[in-house]
Amino acid sequence: MTLTIAGLQHHGEPGDVDANLAVVAAAAGEAAERGAGILVTPEMFVTGYNIGDRLAPLATPDLVDRIARIAQDSGIAILAGLPETLENGDITNSVVMIDRDGAELLRYRKTHLFGALDRRLFVPGAALPGIVEIDGVRLSVLICYDVEFPETVRRAALGGADAVIVPTAQMEPYAHVAERLIPVRAWENQIHVVYVNRVGGEGDLTYVGRSSIVAPDGEVLASLGATDVGLLIATIDPQATRRARQENPYLADRRPELY
Amino acid sequence: MTLTIAGLQHHGEPGDVDANLAVVAAAAGEAAERGAGILVTPEMFVTGYNIGDRLAPLATPDLVDRIARIAQDSGIAILAGLPETLENGDITNSVVMIDRDGAELLRYRKTHLFGALDRRLFVPGAALPGIVEIDGVRLSVLICYDVEFPETVRRAALGGADAVIVPTAQMEPYAHVAERLIPVRAWENQIHVVYVNRVGGEGDLTYVGRSSIVAPDGEVLASLGATDVGLLIATIDPQATRRARQENPYLADRRPELY
Numbered sequence: 001m002t003l004t005i006a007g008l009q010h011h012g013e014p015g016d017v018d019a020n021l022a023v024v025a026a027a028a029g030e031a032a033e034r035g036a037g038i039l040v041t042p043e044m045f046v047t048g049y050n051i052g053d054r055l056a057p058l059a060t061p062d063l064v065d066r067i068a069r070i071a072q073d074s075g076i077a078i079l080a081g082l083p084e085t086l087e088n089g090d091i092t093n094s095v096v097m098i099d100r101d102g103a104e105l106l107r108y109r110k111t112h113l114f115g116a117l118d119r120r121l122f123v124p125g126a127a128l129p130g131i132v133e134i135d136g137v138r139l140s141v142l143i144c145y146d147v148e149f150p151e152t153v154r155r156a157a158l159g160g161a162d163a164v165i166v167p168t169a170q171m172e173p174y175a176h177v178a179e180r181l182i183p184v185r186a187w188e189n190q191i192h193v194v195y196v197n198r199v200g201g202e203g204d205l206t207y208v209g210r211s212s213i214v215a216p217d218g219e220v221l222a223s224l225g226a227t228d229v230g231l232l233i234a235t236i237d238p239q240a241t242r243r244a245r246q247e248n249p250y251l252a253d254r255r256p257e258l259y
Numbered sequence: 260m261t262l263t264i265a266g267l268q269h270h271g272e273p274g275d276v277d278a279n280l281a282v283v284a285a286a287a288g289e290a291a292e293r294g295a296g297i298l299v300t301p302e303m304f305v306t307g308y309n310i311g312d313r314l315a316p317l318a319t320p321d322l323v324d325r326i327a328r329i330a331q332d333s334g335i336a337i338l339a340g341l342p343e344t345l346e347n348g349d350i351t352n353s354v355v356m357i358d359r360d361g362a363e364l365l366r367y368r369k370t371h372l373f374g375a376l377d378r379r380l381f382v383p384g385a386a387l388p389g390i391v392e393i394d395g396v397r398l399s400v401l402i403c404y405d406v407e408f409p410e411t412v413r414r415a416a417l418g419g420a421d422a423v424i425v426p427t428a429q430m431e432p433y434a435h436v437a438e439r440l441i442p443v444r445a446w447e448n449q450i451h452v453v454y455v456n457r458v459g460g461e462g463d464l465t466y467v468g469r470s471s472i473v474a475p476d477g478e479v480l481a482s483l484g485a486t487d488v489g490l491l492i493a494t495i496d497p498q499a500t501r502r503a504r505q506e507n508p509y510l511a512d513r514r515p516e517l518y
Binding site: 111112113124127128145148149150151152154155176180181183184187188218250253254255256258259 | 509
């Protein structure tokens with residue numbers, strides 16, 4: 001079994017949920033037509049990310065239901081970035097994975113908040129996510145800054161994930177994270193990394209695009225440029241993970257008793 | 260206080276200790292003249308590395324004494340790669356750091372053995388090294404494959420090191436480790452990484468050179484090409500480490516309770 005993943009690199013319409021969900025619906029249709037089993041949006045794509053006080057009123061529970069309907073209508077799983085309002089009123093920077101029948105598979109709240117930008121808007125999540133399986137492919141997720149900590153991807157790899165999917169909103173001057181750090185994360189863990197970024201500007205931020213899907217052996221399977229809008233598509237094959245881990249046995253050669 | 264580090268990128272003379280020590284002595288003199296406080300050799304430089312059965316007879320205790328005399332004569336600290344024979348006859352792939360007065364500061368035995376090459380010749384070390392200080396600069400060391408595990412450099416950074424020095428013997432087809440992984444290690448830990456490689460061939464191996472000294476902000480302070488022979492020189496400033504960690508607070512933003 002394999003899973004074809006489509007990443008949506010897009011500018012979105014900051015603060016306009018209807019417009020963003022229309023983009024997601026169109027992308028889900030195109031991704032399904034092109035054979036993908038899951039569509040991935042950038043971080044906080046449903047509402048916009050760096051929109052300050054406009055965010056809180058948009059963080060309503062129906063966002064997840066609306067994503068679930070799109071998934072069901074298109075017959076494709078969706079991993080979408082969106083805010084959640086908790087019972088006490090705090091807001092989290094979350095991703096929700098919905099399967100192709102509209103059922104929720106996974107919900108994860110960003111655990112590593114980035115600077116004043118995240119801390120002004122969000123509270124951190126309390127736990128890293130588990131692993132879910134779609135079509136026999138084991139997936140974990142992270143959000144943006146999370147992936148810059150080697151511990152997070154290592155944990156997913158040791159947990160048996162074939163791929164870590166990372167919705168992000170990576171901005172200038174951090175293009176080197178997209179270009180250099182992401183392939184190293186894939187290589188050092190012998191795992192697929194799917195890095196799906198925004199483009200364009202939002203407030204005082206300029207996003208750097210450069211979404212990519214990198215194989216466990218470090219090969220870039222698909223990538224987009226700094227300003228491209230569109231789908232990034234590659235197929236995740238668990239056999240590729242296994243072969244890579246035989247060839248470069250980092251996970252087996254670790255000495256956890258020393259760290 | 261700062262410390263200028265000189266890395267010796269060189270082919271050595273596989274199996275010829277006298278010739279290799281003459282290279283070290285000449286390099287120590289040149290490095291001292293150019294203002295360096297420490298000279299770093301590649302992995303197993305004193306004897307040669309991929310020399311099979313010729314290695315064991317060369318793994319004698321006097322190697323450390325001979326390095327110590329060169330350090331004392333040149334008035335410069337030396338970190339040298341060499342084999343050690345343990346009491347039970349096992350051999351380790353080690354580095355020894357000698358200060359400019361000829362006293363031993365640190366001894367470390369490679370803990371992550373690389374494939375059949377290392378396992379045929381060596382037993383692994385039992386512990387990662389501590390941190391030593393020269394001229395107010397806090398140093399840790401790793402050997403080659405060790406640095407490819409993010410846990411090792413993280414441990415050194417969390418222990419307060421300003422720089423991790425990595426004698427290596429990195430070969431084809433792993434040039435991307437030198438070119439891509441090393442700068443990411445520096446960046447993700449906000450630490451200096453000093454990567455000192457061999458060039459030329461040894462048995463069936465072709466070493467890839469590309470030694471480098473990378474700053475905590477990911478800037479490459481000094482580098483050599485794939486076949487250059489000579490010294491790689493840069494100055495380690497603990498203020499640069501501190502500034503980088505304020506600017507990009509990965510170490511403070513970790514959530515160790517989640518890993």
